[in-house]
Amino acid sequence: MRFELSPAGRRLARRFPLPLAVAAVAGQAVAMIVWAVAAPGGAAESAAAVKGDGKVAITYIITGDRPTADIAYDTPDGSEDHEAVALPFKAEYRFKKGESLSLRVQNRYQNGPGHMMCTILANGRVVKQSSASGEHAIAFCDGAAGLEKPVPGAKVPSMAAPRLPKGExxxxxxxxxxxxxxxxxxxxxxxxxxxxxxxxxxxxxxxxxxxxxxxxxxxxxxxxxxxxxxxxxxxxxxxxxxxxxxxxxxxxxxxxxxxxxxxxxxxxxxxxxxxxxxxxxxxxxxxxxxxxxxxxxxxxxxxxxxxxxxxxxxxxxxxxxxxxxxxxxxxxxxxxxxxxxxxxxxxxxxxxx
Incomplete structure (x- = not known):
């Protein structure tokens, strides 16, 4: 298996010049695997876990017809970006009213041309939804928690897994x-x-x-x-x-x-x-x-x-x-x-x- 850093390691490497980045991650695991603990949705709470706190239950959903995508999104504590995330993706948070929301998805060129969709739910209703198609398709959704109106006719996307590529x-x-x-x-x-x-x-x-x-x-x-x-x-x-x-x-x-x-x-x-x-x-x-x-x-x-x-x-x-x-x-x-x-x-x- 090839050498690889976790998403957290890649973000660290991008924040420092190469020599410092190498020093910062020296001695850490390479190659292979998996699976980072510091990963998308790491601070996520269940939308139903906290009630009566005046916050807005926000759900981010990314779907598509390709197996993976690169994603980035705002959280109550900042922002996160992750590569090669398996689709469909879902994360739930509670935002203060008026806080910035942002959700971005980009198809990976390795997947070939495909269709990507981002969706933001506020208290269970679709308030933002966008889609794009192509080899480098990018879909972007943004807004402010609790200040966006539901999108007429918009449906919550299915979380069914996308079709497998040939040979899988x-x-x-x-x-x-x-x-x-x-x-x-x-x-x-x-x-x-x-x-x-x-x-x-x-x-x-x-x-x-x-x-x-x-x-x-x-x-x-x-x-x-x-x-x-x-x-x-x-x-x-x-x-x-x-x-x-x-x-x-x-x-x-x-x-x-x-x-x-x-x-x-x-x-x-x-x-x-x-x-x-x-x-x-x-x-x-x-x-x-x-x-x-x-x-x-x-x-x-x-x-x-x-x-x-x-x-x-x-x-x-x-x-x-x-x-x-x-x-x-x-x-x-x-x-x-x-x-x-x-x-x-x-x-x-x-x-x-």
């Missing part, structure tokens, strides 16, 4: 994780991730030692890696699911949907732009009496200087009883296929702490 496969039925053949890695201990309230096997052999990382920069609290090429790594990491992905966490199938959203986010942020993701397993788990779900996806890609053309990516999402579920993510390139049994060993070892 997402499992909606249960397919159990296969028992992968190979020598696998020796288990040399256990990793405890206090932030995620999870523990699991620590691997030896080719794997480096498990290390703590800064979740605000890397997007996860623990990582274990080894180099498979000069610019590519196998990765094992854990942390809390990004707050902007929690919109998928609803309905009777919410754990599966959230695990799929986490995989989608990783595919679009940690792999090449032309990667094709094909789910090969999707099944429920019970971890220390808590519900979980695992999705295994084959990430097929081509990248100059990388010997593998496919990574096996396994994501486990666990409801630990905290407000946000936790994840463990394991990625091993096909060039190290003999280590794919690490997926089975990781799942067996997983515990809630």
């Amino acid at each position: 496969v997402r499992l909606t039925k249960v397919v159990r994780v296969p028992r992968y053949k190979g020598s696998g890695s020796p288990v040399v201990g256990r990793v405890g991730d206090g932030d995620a309230h999870l523990s699991y096997a620590e691997f030896g052999g080719a794997w480096g030692p498990s290390r703590r990382t800064d979740p605000a920069m890397a997007g996860y609290g623990r990582q274990q890696v080894f180099d498979t090429d000069p610019s590519w790594q196998a990765v094992l990491a854990s942390g809390l699911v990004r707050s902007d992905l929690m919109g998928a966490y609803k309905g009777p199938d919410k754990l599966r949907a959230l695990a799929s959203a986490v995989q989608d986010n990783r595919q679009h942020s940690a792999f090449t732009d032309t990667t094709t993701g094909r789910d090969v397993a999707s099944q429920p788990l019970v971890v220390s009496g808590r519900k979980g779900w695992v999705i295994v996806r084959e990430m097929r890609f081509r990248k100059e200087g990388v010997s593998s053309t496919m990574d096996l990516s396994a994501v486990v999402v666990v409801d630990t009883g905290r407000p946000r579920p936790s994840f463990v993510w394991l990625d091993v390139p096909a060039s190290r296929k003999r280590l794919w049994p690490d997926v089975n060993a990781l799942i067996r070892s997983l515990r809630v702490t």
Whole structure:
């Protein structure tokens, strides 16, 4: 997987000249994954959570017919911008009356031409809505909280997932994780991730030692890696699911949907732009009496200087009883296929702490 900073890390890098930015993020996790804790909607509150405070319940919604988009929006505490956010996107806040509202979405050129729409709801009614189409389509909505009139005839957009690009496969039925053949890695201990309230096997052999990382920069609290090429790594990491992905966490199938959203986010942020993701397993788990779900996806890609053309990516999402579920993510390139049994060993070892 390629090196990558979390959205917070990218914003830090943009605020400083390159040498200072490099120094500021030195020692933080690179490459791979996932999933930033400092992410869209991180300060969001439920629109129904606070009543009688005189504030306006604002809901931002972004929809489109492409899988991802770059977005930016105002919050009560400032503004946020994020790249390659999985669509549809939804965030809820409470603004003081008259505060500035702004929501911007841009299609990513990697998606090809597509249609994008931004929508702002105030107390549940559409007050702003705009759309655009094209390879670089940009839709923009703005206004002032509590001062905008409902848009006549405007409808709240559907939050259904957009159509998958050709070659992509997402499992909606249960397919159990296969028992992968190979020598696998020796288990040399256990990793405890206090932030995620999870523990699991620590691997030896080719794997480096498990290390703590800064979740605000890397997007996860623990990582274990080894180099498979000069610019590519196998990765094992854990942390809390990004707050902007929690919109998928609803309905009777919410754990599966959230695990799929986490995989989608990783595919679009940690792999090449032309990667094709094909789910090969999707099944429920019970971890220390808590519900979980695992999705295994084959990430097929081509990248100059990388010997593998496919990574096996396994994501486990666990409801630990905290407000946000936790994840463990394991990625091993096909060039190290003999280590794919690490997926089975990781799942067996997983515990809630």
